[in-house]
Amino acid sequence: MLPEVTDNMNQVSSDLQQYGLALVSDQLSNKQLTLARDATYRAAQEDITLARGADRFELDYGEGNVRVWNILNRHKVFQQMVQLPVVLTLLKEVIGWPALLSNISANIAEPGSDGGAWHQDQLYIPKPWPPRPQGMNFAWALDEFTSDNGATEVIPGSHLANDLDPSSFDDVAEPLIAPAGTLIVFESRLMHRTGCNRSNDSRAGLFGFYTRPIYRTQENWFLSLDKEVTESASEELLVLLGYKTRGFGLVYGKSPL
């Protein structure tokens, strides 16, 4: 059982609690979607041309999945997307504020690509885990997610399960079939993975992972971000990136910005 795509925020909150995920419509304009999709494919091509990016074997994505990093430097639209009202509202509701953006990368599942490894995004936190989620993933379907193009697969309800049995995952996994532009929100205990792309088309998704402010971010914003990004950032974005802070990340005992 999966939640339906909705723009009703009460339904979204209830789906997040029940399933560990929600599918939200109507949060991006067509223009933003086109800009984000085009910038993602352009950046992937640029990385290939410049032989740039993570050693793909350092993180397990599955064969044929192309990760695009440093997304916030690639186009202004991504800076807008990470702090849309729907994102900030749900972050505040589920993990509280301040929160940190841990990483944001696109994943392009190419035709013939393998599924990724099953995982929960807070897997690096030592167990036993606290009773509440420590992070949230805000994922955007940049292409339509279909039954055969590598739509993200999830185990609905796995955020509340104590004894997950990996041998049953393939039987209970559900692909997140959703129109391009859908926002897929899931909390950090939800078991998920990239699906196998058996179609002839690429499938791009954008995945932004946020955490409570006590965790180290996966991306090192202080070294990776272009100056233009921080110079034009809103107060909220500066908080999400750790430049505006309290208690941690101080310089001479104060928030750097």
Ligand SMILES: O=C(O)CCC(=O)C(=O)O
């Ligand atoms: O590519 C996908 O569908 C899933 C990506 C993912 O699992 C992640 O970024 O945590």
